[in-house]
Amino acid sequence: MGQVGIFGGTFDPVHWGHLLLAETALDQASLDKLIWVPSYNPPHKQVTDFEHRVAMVELAIADNPGFAVSLVEKNRCGTSFAINTLMDLSDCEPNAHWYWIVGLDAFQTLPHWYRGGELAQLCHWLIAPRLLSGENVTQSELICKQVEQQLHKQCISIHWQLMHIPLVGLSSSLIRNQCRKHHSIRYLVPEPVRIYITQHNLYGMGNRE
Numbered sequence: 001m002g003q004v005g006i007f008g009g010t011f012d013p014v015h016w017g018h019l020l021l022a023e024t025a026l027d028q029a030s031l032d033k034l035i036w037v038p039s040y041n042p043p044h045k046q047v048t049d050f051e052h053r054v055a056m057v058e059l060a061i062a063d064n065p066g067f068a069v070s071l072v073e074k075n076r077c078g079t080s081f082a083i084n085t086l087m088d089l090s091d092c093e094p095n096a097h098w099y100w101i102v103g104l105d106a107f108q109t110l111p112h113w114y115r116g117g118e119l120a121q122l123c124h125w126l127i128a129p130r131l132l133s134g135e136n137v138t139q140s141e142l143i144c145k146q147v148e149q150q151l152h153k154q155c156i157s158i159h160w161q162l163m164h165i166p167l168v169g170l171s172s173s174l175i176r177n178q179c180r181k182h183h184s185i186r187y188l189v190p191e192p193v194r195i196y197i198t199q200h201n202l203y204g205m206g207n208r209e
């Protein structure tokens with residue numbers, strides 16, 4: 001029985017913020033491995049082709065033996081829901097102790113996720129502070145406690161901890177915007193990812209060097 005982390009996201013594209021979060025989770029919770037799960041058909045989001053997003057994650061994590069990518073979401077029809085991902089991964093590793101890695105913005109919406117209450121109880125939550133319009137790190141704790149209380153009202157208990165991580169003001173949308181404006185994304189994403197984006201002309205980047 002191992003301790004396994006699940007890091008779901010659109011990764012459109014993967015950036016250094018994601019990598020720092022994943023490495024911190026591995027270290028802080030002494031995980032045996034962390035599985036990156038690119039979502040195939042996320043609710044409420046238009047995304048770049050799954051194959052491109054997976055290729056970029058693979059390039060980004062290639063040098064870290066603690067990381068793996070799962071294509072589990074591709075094998076399922078319809079919208080990608082987190083609870084199904086956990087169920088599918090548990091089928092392969094029935095004795096694992098599961099951790100879900102998530103940014104504060106996403107964790108805040110957990111009570112509204114499809115079968116979110118059920119999912120909340122099935123794993124331990126590792127939450128990365130993230131700047132949400134004007135909030136600071138101290139408030140991150142408060143926001144997590146509010147989510148906990150919301151779930152308690154539905155008789156749902158949840159185990160969570162904040163990750164010790166510096167705030168990183170990076171997002172995939174910021175990178176897509178930089179590309180659209182033909183601005184540099186060097187040092188915002190791992191170099192092989194930047195080269196992939198340029199070569200495949202993703203996000204309107206063209207052939208900028």
Ligand code: ATP
Pocket residue numbers: 008009010011012017018021101102103104105106107128129130168169170171172173174
């Ligand atoms: P977008 O800008 O397209 O919404 P994103 O940067 O939030 O994308 P996702 O792939 O949607 O990236 O995020 C996957 C997970 O990583 C989410 O739980 C999100 O909260 C978290 N995350 C992403 N970037 C950061 C960051 N800079 N700090 C903390 N958490 C982050």
